[in-house]
Amino acid sequence: MTLDGSTPAAPMPLTAFGPGSVVVPPPGDPATFPALQAEIRELAREHNAVVLAHSYERPEIQDVADHVGDSLRLSRIAASAPESTIVFCGVSFMAETAKILSPDKRVLLPDLAAGCSLADSITVEQLRSWKAEHRGAVVVSYVNTSAAVKAESDYCCTSSNARAVIDAIPADRRILFLPDMFLGLWLQRVTGRKLTIWLGECHVHAGIRPSDVAEWHRREPNAELLIHPECGCTSQVIEIAGDEAHILSTEGMVTYAERSSADTFLVATEVGILHRLEQKAPGKRFVPVNREAVCQYMKLTTLEKLRDALRLGVHEIDVPAEVAARARVALERMIAIA
Numbered sequence: 001m002t003l004d005g006s007t008p009a010a011p012m013p014l015t016a017f018g019p020g021s022v023v024v025p026p027p028g029d030p031a032t033f034p035a036l037q038a039e040i041r042e043l044a045r046e047h048n049a050v051v052l053a054h055s056y057e058r059p060e061i062q063d064v065a066d067h068v069g070d071s072l073r074l075s076r077i078a079a080s081a082p083e084s085t086i087v088f089c090g091v092s093f094m095a096e097t098a099k100i101l102s103p104d105k106r107v108l109l110p111d112l113a114a115g116c117s118l119a120d121s122i123t124v125e126q127l128r129s130w131k132a133e134h135r136g137a138v139v140v141s142y143v144n145t146s147a148a149v150k151a152e153s154d155y156c157c158t159s160s161n162a163r164a165v166i167d168a169i170p171a172d173r174r175i176l177f178l179p180d181m182f183l184g185l186w187l188q189r190v191t192g193r194k195l196t197i198w199l200g201e202c203h204v205h206a207g208i209r210p211s212d213v214a215e216w217h218r219r220e221p222n223a224e225l226l227i228h229p230e231c232g233c234t235s236q237v238i239e240i241a242g243d244e245a246h247i248l249s250t251e252g253m254v255t256y257a258e259r260s261s262a263d264t265f266l267v268a269t270e271v272g273i274l275h276r277l278e279q280k281a282p283g284k285r286f287v288p289v290n291r292e293a294v295c296q297y298m299k300l301t302t303l304e305k306l307r308d309a310l311r312l313g314v315h316e317i318d319v320p321a322e323v324a325a326r327a328r329v330a331l332e333r334m335i336a337i338a
């Protein structure tokens with residue numbers, strides 16, 4: 001089932017996809033962190049490795065990484081990094097993306113169970129059938145997709161540049177947008193384009209509800225509201241918060257908070273971003289609208305697993321050359337459109 005551009009948005013059921021039996025390791029003992037982090041830095045130097053961490057990762061992982069950011073920022077860094085090994089502290093589609101953009105490098109993912117409910121929302125077989133129903137349409141895939149889905153796409157995008165990607169496509173072309181319906185609906189509104197949207201979602205962002213935002217807005221009426229466009233609350237929240245609502249990618253949130261004169265921000269995305277926001281904008285207050293917005297996949301990576309990935313060279317990610325070659329075209333278009 002998809003949403004056509006002419007179909008009004010309706011409440012959707014939560015996705016059937018989710019972390020299921022994924023077991024998240026408990027928080028580590030902070031007293032052990034400095035020694036582990038020192039060991040990781042030494043191993044990274046020894047193995048000529050760069051450590052990349054998504055901003056939803058555990059704070060101690062973000063602190064030991066060479067670079068922290070969202071998918072677009074990390075994709076760019078992976079493509080230009082001089083090191084021969086990339087250790088990706090994130091989820092599997094991100095490590096695949098790094099491998100596609102850097103085929104000659106070794107790419108390691110510390111825990112192979114680090115998947116993504118949004119990427120699982122669509123399979124390559126489903127995409128092929130959808131394309132067959134809409135021959136001639138341009139396929140735009142959010143970067144949270146498997147390598148095989150990217151290979152069937154014309155463009156990839158992240159939440160940082162999704163609007164620019166849609167704007168770059170000629171106005172007379174039909175667009176299939178996948179897999180995130182909330183991002184698709186938001187894009188439809190801000191670009192004025194009619195999109196045909198796949199009904200996928202991230203279980204974490206879909207769990208952030210308008211009532212969460214309304215409650216916090218009542219408690220903190222002067223706070224600015226930072227919302228990720230994957231959130232299930234995006235469309236309704238603009239009505240609640242008006243001009244104080246800022247629909248931003250995770251990198252956009254960081255930049256906005258650094259520059260804003262406000263001192264309190266309500267944050268509607270995965271709670272791992274709070275660590276980065278607090279580091280980048282010290283002295284300001286960041287309040288999660290839903291403390292339960294935790295991505296279990298992103299919390300699988302621990303310092304011990306990162307150390308072992310470097311020490312043992314596990315787990316190496318590979319993408320078949322033919323799939324990678326086609327996926328690279330869509331990814332390079334994404335990177336070219338800032």
Ligand code: SF4
Pocket residue numbers: 056091115116117118119144202203204205270295296297298
């Ligand atoms: S927060 Fe959602 S979209 Fe991001 S990795 Fe986790 S499941 Fe995927």
